[in-house]
Amino acid sequence: xxxxxxxxxxxxxxxxxxxxxxxxxxxxxxxxxxxxxxxxxxxxxxxxxxxxxxxxxxxxxxxxxxxxxxxxxxxxxxxxxxxxxxxxxxxxxxxxxxxxxxxxxxxxxxxxxxxxxxxxxxxxxxxxxxxxxxxxxxxxxxxxxxxxxxxxxxxxxxxxxxxxxxxxxxxxxxxxxxxxxxxxxxxxxxxxxxxxxxxxxxxxxxxxxxxxxxxxxxxxxxxxxxxxxxxxxxxxxxxxxxxxxxxxxxxxxxxxxxxxxxxxxxxxxxxxxxxxxxxxxxxxxxxxxxxxxxxxx
Amino acid sequence: xxxxxxxxxxxxxxxxxxxxxxxxxxxxxxxxxxxxxxxxxxxxxxxxxxxxxxxxxxxxxxxxxxxxxxxxxxxxxxxxxxxxxxxxxxxxxxxxxxxxxxxxxxxxxxxxxxxxxxxxxxxxxxxxxxxxxxxxxxxxxxxxxxxxxxxxxxxxxxxxxxxxxxxxxxxxxxxxxxxxxxxxxxxxxxxxxxxxxxxxxxxxxxxxxxxxxxxxxxxxxxxxxxxxxxxxxxxxxxxxxxxxxxxxxxxxxxxxxxxxxxxxxxxxxxxxxxxxxxxxxxxxxxxxxxxxxxxxxxxxxxxxxxxxxxxxxxxxxxxxxxxxxxxxxxxxxxxxxxxxxxxxxxxxxxxxxxxxxxxxxxxxxxxxxxxxxxxxxxxxxxxxxxxxxxxxxxxxxxxxxxxxxxxxxxxxxxxxxxxxxxxxxxxxxxxxxxxxxxxxxxxxxxxxxxxxxxxxxxxxxxxxxxxxxxxxxxxxxxxxxxxxxxxxxxxxxxxxxxxxxxxxxxxxxxxxxxxxxxxxxxxxxxxxxxxxxxxxxxxxxxxxxxxxxxx
Numbered sequence: 063x064x065x066x067x068x069x070x071x072x073x074x075x076x077x078x079x080x081x082x083x084x085x086x087x088x089x090x091x092x093x094x095x096x097x098x099x100x101x102x103x104x105x106x107x108x109x110x111x112x113x114x115x116x117x118x119x120x121x122x123x124x125x126x127x128x129x130x131x132x133x134x135x136x137x138x139x140x141x142x143x144x145x146x147x148x149x150x151x152x153x154x155x156x157x158x159x160x161x162x163x164x165x166x167x168x169x170x171x172x173x174x175x176x177x178x179x180x181x182x183x184x185x186x187x188x189x190x191x192x193x194x195x196x197x198x199x200x201x202x203x204x205x206x207x208x209x210x211x212x213x214x215x216x217x218x219x220x221x222x223x224x225x226x227x228x229x230x231x232x233x234x235x236x237x238x239x240x241x242x243x244x245x246x247x248x249x250x251x252x253x254x255x256x257x258x259x260x261x262x263x264x265x266x267x268x269x270x271x272x273x274x275x276x277x278x279x280x281x282x283x284x285x286x287x288x289x290x291x292x293x294x295x296x297x298x299x300x301x302x303x304x305x306x307x308x309x310x311x312x313x314x315x316x317x318x319x320x321x322x323x324x325x326x327x328x329x330x331x332x333x334x335x336x337x338x339x340x341x342x343x344x345x346x347x348x349x350x351x352x353x354x355x356x357x358x359x
Numbered sequence: 360x361x362x363x364x365x366x367x368x369x370x371x372x373x374x375x376x377x378x379x380x381x382x383x384x385x386x387x388x389x390x391x392x393x394x395x396x397x398x399x400x401x402x403x404x405x406x407x408x409x410x411x412x413x414x415x416x417x418x419x420x421x422x423x424x425x426x427x428x429x430x431x432x433x434x435x436x437x438x439x440x441x442x443x444x445x446x447x448x449x450x451x452x453x454x455x456x457x458x459x460x461x462x463x464x465x466x467x468x469x470x471x472x473x474x475x476x477x478x479x480x481x482x483x484x485x486x487x488x489x490x491x492x493x494x495x496x497x498x499x500x501x502x503x504x505x506x507x508x509x510x511x512x513x514x515x516x517x518x519x520x521x522x523x524x525x526x527x528x529x530x531x532x533x534x535x536x537x538x539x540x541x542x543x544x545x546x547x548x549x550x551x552x553x554x555x556x557x558x559x560x561x562x563x564x565x566x567x568x569x570x571x572x573x574x575x576x577x578x579x580x581x582x583x584x585x586x587x588x589x590x591x592x593x594x595x596x597x598x599x600x601x602x603x604x605x606x607x608x609x610x611x612x613x614x615x616x617x618x619x620x621x622x623x624x625x626x627x628x629x630x631x632x633x634x635x636x637x638x639x640x641x642x643x644x645x646x647x648x649x650x651x652x653x654x655x656x657x658x659x660x661x662x663x664x665x666x667x668x669x670x671x672x673x674x675x676x677x678x679x680x681x682x683x684x685x686x687x688x689x690x691x692x693x694x695x696x697x698x699x700x701x702x703x704x705x706x707x708x709x710x711x712x713x714x715x716x717x718x719x720x721x722x723x724x725x726x727x728x729x730x731x732x733x734x735x736x737x738x739x740x741x742x743x744x745x746x747x748x749x750x751x752x753x754x755x756x757x758x759x760x761x762x763x764x765x766x767x768x769x770x771x772x773x774x775x776x777x778x779x780x781x782x783x784x785x786x787x788x789x790x791x792x793x794x795x796x797x798x799x800x801x802x803x804x805x806x807x808x809x810x811x812x813x814x815x816x817x818x819x820x821x822x823x824x825x826x827x828x829x830x831x832x833x834x835x836x837x838x839x840x841x842x843x844x845x846x847x848x849x850x851x852x853x854x855x856x857x858x859x860x861x862x863x864x865x866x867x868x869x870x871x872x873x874x875x876x877x878x879x880x881x882x883x884x885x886x887x888x889x890x891x892x893x894x895x896x897x898x899x900x901x902x903x904x905x906x907x908x909x910x
Binding site: 087107109116122179 | 504505507575576577579580647650651655656657658659660661662663665669684688689690692693694696697698700701703704705707708711718719837839840841842843844845846847848894895896
């Protein structure tokens with residue numbers, strides 16, 4: 063047995079072992095450590111008696127309080143639903159015009175719609191709904207599939223070019239890549255569209271080009287975009303005469319869209335959100351558009 | 360290093376390198392259409408580099424038998440340098456991913472620089488690259504000093520060191536290419552995992568073989584912890600990585616577990632990696648370098664015992680606190696929470712034992728930044744283990760889970776505890792091993808200390824704020840009974856904290872660069888002290904035959 067020495071500073075004995083100059087004191091474990099161990103272990107034991115805890119072979123001890131997380135969740139979900147039900151049922155049952163003219167319901171729509179929009183729509187359409195390249199401005203621009211509440215609700219529910227069997231389908235053909243139009247023709251029709259657009263053109267347009275482009279447009283584009291180029295909501299084809307451009311309003315952007323075609327995509331939110339949530343989003347978008355128009359006029 | 364190997368060991372090395380080349384080539388051929396192919400090439404090339412090194416040293420005389428009367432420290436020296444380099448690389452990527460969260464455009468539209476690929480390079484780089492090399496380097500040093508026995512041979516420590524670093528390179532390069540098992544802290548795929556098992560078994564055998572030949576009657580506490588670290592990491596690593604590869608020519612594999620069993624296995628692994636890699640291993644480090652540097656006896660041997668067994672027993676149950684309020688059965692969550700709370704006592708006993716050891720040496724803590732690193736590490740260890748037990752309580756966890764609070768907690772431990780104890784230990788160890796009177800610059804150690812402390816505090820405070828705000832925003836309801844904030848709202852609120860966090864991390868990184876420079880200059884400094892290292896009691900001489908016979 064090795065012999066300990068007394069440490070002059072603490073007054074405790076060492077254990078007498080030494081490793082490369084390191085020694086250890088044989089200080090007893092402080093009482094606070096033992097007490098804490100007993101207290102925490104006792105509290106822990108009590109907790110395991112109250113809560114579901116110790117496993118048996120095929121089941122477990124359910125705890126004397128009878129608490130289970132699944133029931134807790136089910137109960138709190140039911141409670142929250144009950145709390146929301148007064149206004150939720152109004153939104154579900156009433157038609158759009160009734161809700162739109164009800165200030166109290168619209169306050170709830172704005173409050174709830176903002177988070178629904180932020181969690182589900184903002185990633186593409188932007189926090190302010192003004193869109194970004196490839197995703198339309200739905201706060202202000204005319205809606206591709208119609209501005210009526212029913213049309214907006216339908217678009218959100220089934221999506222565009224989505225996996226839903228009733229999805230809205232639209233495609234801008236790749237006129238250049240597929241060889242329908244030659245590059246000079248695309249250039250001409252681009253000039254014509256620029257002459258119609260409210261965005262206009264930075265450089266002055268060649269009159270002959272515009273004239274030739276008009277003929278190309280009449281032969282290839284009117285089926286979807288309409289004779290007046292103001293778009294057809296049945297086709298989901300945009301108005302080309304306003305100042306909103308999903309894929310950019312510069313000449314090379316338009317040329318690219320005509321050459322390569324476009325096919326946008328919007329998910330079918332009916333597969334993910336409840337009908338009530340989709341209705342709230344529709345109302346939220348309608349309300350936002352109304353305010354944007356109000357601010358613009 | 361080749362010239363230090365005996366003839367038999369050189370043959371063993373040649374065989375190992377040949378096997379690496381063979382397996383590497385086989386992987387490169389079988390996986391020529393897969394991401395495993397480039398990894399085959401990395402393995403084969405490292406084997407070829409080894410063969411070239413062997414050939415260049417061909418004909419070098421065998422090491423003299425007098426080597427057996429000295430400790431074998433060259434692997435530790437190489438490990439120290441590798442630790443510091445991995446530290447700088449891992450923390451640099453850490454600052455980058457922190458910046459990515461504040462300014463997402465920094466991916467530059469490239470795949471390899473996306474957050475999902477860079478983040479595991481950071482975590483593996485600092486945990487395994489920096490932390491693992493620090494543990495290997497210090498454990499081999501501590502093992503020899505506390506047993507008064509030389510390592511059993513010259514080959515196996517190098518095999519462990521290089522094998523381990525090859526694993527780290529495979530891991531990091533794989534993440535950048537997109538290879539991952541998607542298991543946090545266990546991302547490398549099956550072939551890298553199998554390779555690590557071989558390395559780890561050799562590491563364990565070094566420990567056992569040296570302990571069997573020890574010349575001290577008792578096994579020192581530090582070795583209990585290092586042994587627990589090696590043994591339990593082997594167990595965790597093997598079980599959590601049980602997978603079925605798609606084929607031998609593919610990197611992809613599928614876990615043997617599914618659903619909530621998979622989640623529980625992963626967090627049993629994940630939390631015990633924290634326990635036995637980031638805690639037990641570094642406690643081993645602390646138990647040697649802190650009393651050695653302070654020149655004080657360990658405060659209480661008895662407290663060491665209850666801490667050690669408390670920590671090793673209790674941690675094993677705590678992993679399920681990572682899965683509160685999930686599909687995991689409630690009873691498993693209760694047990695995880697209860698054991699996590701009781702765990703606080705042995706954790707604080709360890710931290711207390713370290714701090715009380717400094718009684719009688721506090722004037723040294725004031726004057727010596729190296730010792731101050733270790734003291735601060737013990738304090739952060741205490742703070743972090745308290746926070747850990749607190750966050751494991753289900754009700755607290757319902758606020759903190761999935762928020763930046765968790766990230767802050769991890770970094771309080773990783774920066775404040777793991778990195779500080781490592782740097783303190785390496786600063787102490789470097790002059791001893793290279794037989795220098797002191798480090799190149801004590802002022803630079805001071806700079807590093809304050810940068811590290813400031814960086815850690817800024818980081819942790821930023822994440823506390825951000826995490827608690829996040830948690831509150833996610834659960835705030837409005838009067839109509841729906842959630843008040845969208846997720847994007849919470850991201851907007853986080854932005855200033857993400858910038859603060861990146862700044863704190865940058866300060867810590869600057870400290871790591873200073874450490875690399877300071878230690879490199881200490882090594883290059885041309886004034887070695889001729890005398891034997893003053894820190895060591897001489898090795899007990901061993902007859903050459905006693906060692907050779909068994910090898």
